[in-house]
Amino acid sequence: MQREPDLxxxxxxxxxxxxxxxxxxxxxxxxxxxxxxxxxxxWVSPNRPVVISDAISHWPALSRWTTxxxxxxxxxxxxxxxxxxxxxxxxxFEDHFVMPEERxxxxxxxxxIVEGKxxxxxxxxxxxxxxxxxxxxxxxxxxxxxxxxWASEALGKKPDAINFWMGEENAVTSYRPFVPYGLYQPAVxxxxxxxxxxxxxxxxxxxxxxxxxxxLHPDLHRYPCFGxxxxxxxxxxxxxxxxxxxxxxHHVRQSHGCIAVNFWYDMEYDIKYSYFQLLDRLSxxxxxxxxxxxxxxxxxxxx
Numbered sequence: 001m002q003r004e005p006d007l008x009x010x011x012x013x014x015x016x017x018x019x020x021x022x023x024x025x026x027x028x029x030x031x032x033x034x035x036x037x038x039x040x041x042x043w044v045s046p047n048r049p050v051v052i053s054d055a056i057s058h059w060p061a062l063s064r065w066t067t068x069x070x071x072x073x074x075x076x077x078x079x080x081x082x083x084x085x086x087x088x089x090x091x092x093f094e095d096h097f098v099m100p101e102e103r104x105x106x107x108x109x110x111x112x113i114v115e116g117k118x119x120x121x122x123x124x125x126x127x128x129x130x131x132x133x134x135x136x137x138x139x140x141x142x143x144x145x146x147x148x149x150w151a152s153e154a155l156g157k158k159p160d161a162i163n164f165w166m167g168e169e170n171a172v173t174s175y176r177p178f179v180p181y182g183l184y185q186p187a188v189x190x191x192x193x194x195x196x197x198x199x200x201x202x203x204x205x206x207x208x209x210x211x212x213x214x215x216l217h218p219d220l221h222r223y224p225c226f227g228x229x230x231x232x233x234x235x236x237x238x239x240x241x242x243x244x245x246x247x248x249x250h251h252v253r254q255s256h257g258c259i260a261v262n263f264w265y266d267m268e269y270d271i272k273y274s275y276f277q278l279l280d281r282l283s284x285x286x287x288x289x290x291x292x293x294x295x296x297x298x299x300x301x302x303x
Contacts, residue, residue: 011283012228019230027051027234027242036153039243044154047245047272051234055241061143062239065259067111073139075108080128080136084189085197087123087170092212097184098199100125101191114168114257121195125167133164133261140164148263151243161264166257173252183207215251247276 019025033055034042043050056062082089082100089100101122110126112118126132134141147158186202213219218226236242244250246267267273 007282011279014279015228015230022046023048023232025230025232027232029053033150036150039150040154043243044245047247049232049234049245049248050243051236052241052243053239055148056144057239059144061140061261064143065140067115070111070140071108074137075106075111077107077139078104079107079110079126080132081105081110082125082127083122083191084125085122087125087172089125089127089171089173090210091172092182092184092210094199095184096187096199096201097208097210098187098189100127101189101197110166114166121191122197123168123170125165125171127163127165127167127171129161129163129262129264131161131163131264133162137164144261148241151263151265155265157265159263160266161262163262163264165260165262167254168257169254171254173250182212183209184212211249216253247272 027049029051031053033039033052042048081103083103084098084100088098091098109118110124113120113124128136133144134146141162144162146162152158184207186205186208187199188202189197190200191197213223213226215226215229215231220227234242
């Protein structure tokens, strides 16, 4: 048996050391919001995630946002809805980066689908990421605050985007961020007359960098190093807030139909980003060096 290359072994040691000394085995939980100084010191600077209770308990949305309220305020409004056959929007499928079919429909009809009153083929999800709360749903924007005050003060900026996401149980967010572990030709889903879906390639679009691994069903033969991953799991309940730091790989699923409001603060391209870029390049070098020796533990796919 051949010896594991020094670079691959060093990268494995880095992962173990980071978990032991900094990241731990779970996501901490605060019972109340931190001060701006504590948030910056304890979570932003060390780049650690945290779940926070009581951060948005004063929002009118927590009591107002019911299906009856939405039907009254938004029921006839035409909105953009993402539709996929399997709940995976913006994900790698059949060696393509496949985006959802986008449809426009009255919000009331979308609610019928989420509540199971209407059962068309596919999984339906309001999930645009272009600050759609203010641009597409201004009627309900006043039900929330348009920034997280203590976070904005700590970060020295206001959010770049505020997104409103709503979907049924089967809606899933694929593995992110979009580190270029593979380049994939873009495509979109299109429903056929029989209720099935085709993958329609966008021939003239540039290839998209994305992560092909499904953490729920990883292909360890193709990506053996993923078997060494130690994910941190957390569950959010109504009214709770998750701070997800920049550069963290993440995957989201939901146990039932739910709503989320996402505040996107653009990352600082500081020394953490430079180290991340270095680590990404070293991982690629380790993959090349290990090829044929230990089964490409740092598999890096290119298309």
